[in-house]
Amino acid sequence: MAKTIAIVNQKGGVGKTTTCVNLAAALKKLGARVLVCDFDPQANTTSGFGVDKVTASPNVYDVLINGADVNRAIVSTEYADVLPSNKALAGASIEMIGLDRREYRLRDVLTPLGDRYDYIFVDCPPSLELLTLNALCAADTIMVPVQCEYYALEGLSDLLSTVRIVKRSLNPRISMEGVVLTMYDGRTNLSLQVAEEVKRHFPGQVYATVIPRNVRLSEAPSHGKPVMAYDSFSRGAEAYTALAQEVMEQNRP
Numbered sequence: 029m030a031k032t033i034a035i036v037n038q039k040g041g042v043g044k045t046t047t048c049v050n051l052a053a054a055l056k057k058l059g060a061r062v063l064v065c066d067f068d069p070q071a072n073t074t075s076g077f078g079v080d081k082v083t084a085s086p087n088v089y090d091v092l093i094n095g096a097d098v099n100r101a102i103v104s105t106e107y108a109d110v111l112p113s114n115k116a117l118a119g120a121s122i123e124m125i126g127l128d129r130r131e132y133r134l135r136d137v138l139t140p141l142g143d144r145y146d147y148i149f150v151d152c153p154p155s156l157e158l159l160t161l162n163a164l165c166a167a168d169t170i171m172v173p174v175q176c177e178y179y180a181l182e183g184l185s186d187l188l189s190t191v192r193i194v195k196r197s198l199n200p201r202i203s204m205e206g207v208v209l210t211m212y213d214g215r216t217n218l219s220l221q222v223a224e225e226v227k228r229h230f231p232g233q234v235y236a237t238v239i240p241r242n243v244r245l246s247e248a249p250s251h252g253k254p255v256m257a258y259d260s261f262s263r264g265a266e267a268y269t270a271l272a273q274e275v276m277e278q279n280r281p
């Protein structure tokens with residue numbers, strides 16, 4: 029049965045999409061069956077896998093709102109299977125308000141896919157509204173990328189209290205998969221201090237693998253490839269491969 033992992037942090041630009049694309053591709057390379065659900069109207073995960081976010085149809089919006097068949101929407105790429113997003117998804121939060129089981133729309137879409145995958149990743153938008161709430165209701169666990177920058181911890185208490193409310197009322201099984209430190213720069217004291225502070229805040233929940241700031245990671249999406257296909261010897265590729273090994277180890281039955 030697939031483990032569904034929502035990649036969340038309502039703060040923008042912390043490395044959610046970069047982690048989603050590259051961790052998923054690294055896990056597939058290690059032999060796992062992986063689906064990535066792009067749940068952000070920006071659709072950067074979709075294009076990060078080389079799937080055209082403008083023409084991909086049906087996409088996650090059509091599946092969520094119009095009842096399109098999810099099997100027709102999934103695009104198999106050599107790096108992972110992708111459920112593409114589209115800017116139309118931006119309207120979904122409002123449209124879902126009037127629908128049945130509005131918090132569980134995504135869960136109802138993903139549950140039937142459970143026996144085809146080992147991991148289903150959901151890349152969330154930078155907010156805590158109804159799209160993210162749907163991701164939290166569909167997820168077994170959350171993975172939280174934290175950028176090694178000033179104010180790294182800002183907003184995380186809001187995220188955790190949202191998760192607590194979801195656990196109490198909508199999805200009792202949700203738990204923490206892990207916290208990933210991103211854009212780490214070992215030459216600065218700041219990165220070091222932030223890493224220490226995050227570890228104090230989340231004892232035992234921060235991955236040993238730290239993702240360095242690496243220009244290859246920021247270049248790869250413009251080529252429509254995960255970093256290991258773009259430059260397999262880069263530090264970014266090595267780091268996400270190590271993170272994938274850690275995730276696999278943690279999930280060994």
Ligand SMILES: Nc1ncnc2c1ncn2[C@@H]1O[C@H](COP(=O)(O)OP(=O)(O)OP(=O)(O)O)[C@@H](O)[C@H]1O
Nearest residue numbers: 040041042043044045046154211240241242245246
């Ligand atoms: N380790 C890294 N090294 C260098 N650049 C990075 C790294 N991680 C992410 N970036 C770059 O930082 C920017 C933000 O990253 P990303 O899109 O993954 O964040 P996000 O949390 O998904 O953002 P949003 O909240 O807008 O969805 C991107 O331009 C990305 O290429």
Ligand SMILES: [Mg+2]
Nearest residue numbers: 044045068072
């Ligand atoms: Mg993103």
